[in-house]
Amino acid sequence: MTAGPFRTKIQQIRHLTPDIRELTLEMVEPSSLSFKAGQSIAVEVPDEASSSPLFRYFSLASIPRSSRHVVLLLNSQDRGKGSAFLLEQDIGAEVQISGPYGSFILQHEPGRELLFVGTGTGVAPLWSMLATLLDGESSPPMKLLWGLRSESDRYYLEELEVWEDQYKNFSYELALSQPSAAWQGKKGRVTDLLKELATVDHLAAYVCGNLAMVKEVSVLLKEKGDCAIYRERHSENL
Ligand SMILES: Cc1cc2nc3c(=O)[nH]c(=O)nc-3n(C[C@H](O)[C@H](O)[C@H](O)COP(=O)(O)OP(=O)(O)OC[C@H]3O[C@@H](n4cnc5c(N)ncnc54)[C@H](O)[C@@H]3O)c2cc1C
Ligand SMILES: NC(=O)c1ccc[n+]([C@@H]2O[C@H](COP(=O)([O-])OP(=O)(O)OC[C@H]3O[C@@H](n4cnc5c(N)ncnc54)[C@H](OP(=O)(O)O)[C@@H]3O)[C@@H](O)[C@H]2O)c1
Structure with a gap:
């Protein structure tokens, strides 16, 4: 409604x-x-x-x-x-x-681990989903992969640290596409992080952000196996 x-x-x-x-x-x-x-x-x-x-x-x-x-x-x-x-x-x-x-909402996917993939402010709906799941009584293993440009584009870092400490089923990884030379974490785009996944058959993925990224992530996940993929309706025909 x-x-x-x-x-x-x-x-x-x-x-x-x-x-x-x-x-x-x-x-x-x-x-x-x-x-x-x-x-x-x-x-x-x-x-x-x-x-x-x-x-x-x-x-x-x-x-x-x-x-x-x-x-x-x-x-x-x-x-x-x-x-x-x-x-x-x-x-x-x-x-x-x-x-x-919108119908980009959490789906009932018993037995699947959850993968959240976002770039930039595309993290907004993923953040609501993650916070809701972590606030609930039980939630499956879940991971956030978040693509940003550089160190100064990062935010919600304290919240991510608290979640990772507090909830054993939550982890996250940032990919910075244009970091400084001092950056010790992953350098590249979220799509590079996905390439490291061995299998996706056990995953349900929620993807949001840059439309080209949504398209590329969907193609990558489909190539890798039987992953359930959820995205905004306006990005479904990409
Ligand atoms: C379901 C959904 C959810 C969304 N959620 C978010 C969200 O959480 N956060 C978010 O930031 N966005 C979100 N968006 C995108 C958002 O709706 C806006 O499109 C976006 O914020 C830009 O809106 P705007 O009115 O500022 O720019 P628009 O008027 O829509 O213009 C789009 C782009 O064109 C450029 N532009 C506009 N006019 C000119 C001009 N005359 N000359 C040169 N360039 C121009 C602007 O720089 C802008 O980047 C969402 C979109 C959808 C469909
Ligand atoms: N519900 C929704 O649909 C919703 C909600 C919130 C936001 N949004 C949308 O999300 C977008 C957020 O902006 P943005 O993601 O472009 O943020 P950005 O801050 O401009 O870019 C963030 C990161 O995305 C990378 N990127 C760009 N193209 C990519 C691709 N094809 N594959 C993988 N990574 C890529 C960039 O890498 P480079 O440095 O290499 O460019 C950068 O590291 C906006 O368009 C906004 O409207 C949608």
Whole structure:
């Protein structure tokens, strides 16, 4: 079920990196949003060039249980109308949203380990899924592979460390495509990390981010074997 428009207020804007902003919206009317991990909302963007607003989709990075607030990740370098509108707003500003939208949600896959593959802000829906699973009573082994450009593009590192320490079934790997010479971790793209997998028959993969990456990851996983692959509907025909 989708609905709206709903009234929200910007509660917090965090600068996670020089480019990435984390926006927390407080639900005003209604006072909470019912959604599933992986779903997105549409933000209503006033358009001076037209009498009707534009709509821009953003995945919810927060977990459904804390639905009085929703968290979005956006790249301040996307200088389109949607990003510009959100980034111009002050704390307390009202933003209209609708939703939730989308069928990129966790599926029941008994016996399969979970692989989450993302680039950039594509981690947003994966983050909601991971946090939801880890918050639940039991969850299968799961791994996040996250592609970013350089050290200064990394964020949520503390949270990742805490998850890895606290949950024996969670692990993650970052791939930096343009790291400094001092970087000791994996150098390359997430697709390079996937090439290291010996078998995928035991996996269900959730993939989100750059569309070319989604396509390449899907091809790679299919070549390697019988992996269940889930991605946003708009990337299904790639
Ligand atoms: C289901 C779904 C979920 C999504 N979730 C997220 C999310 O969680 N986080 C996120 O960041 N994005 C997400 N997106 C993408 C998001 O909806 C926007 O498309 C994106 O943020 C850019 O929107 P925009 O209005 O700023 O740019 P748009 O107006 O859509 O423009 C797209 C790009 O074109 C460039 N551009 C626009 N106008 C010009 C111009 N005149 N000259 C030169 N270049 C131009 C802009 O730099 C921008 O990068 C999602 C998309 C979908 C479909
Ligand atoms: N629900 C959704 O659908 C949803 C949610 C959130 C975000 N998004 C989308 O996710 C995207 C995030 O941006 P971005 O991923 O381009 O982030 P980015 O910050 O521009 O790039 C992140 C990393 O992706 C790498 N990359 C680029 N092309 C690749 C490919 N074909 N295969 C593997 N890795 C590749 C880049 O490597 P190089 O340095 O080599 O370029 C870089 O290391 C945006 O387009 C946003 O709209 C979608």
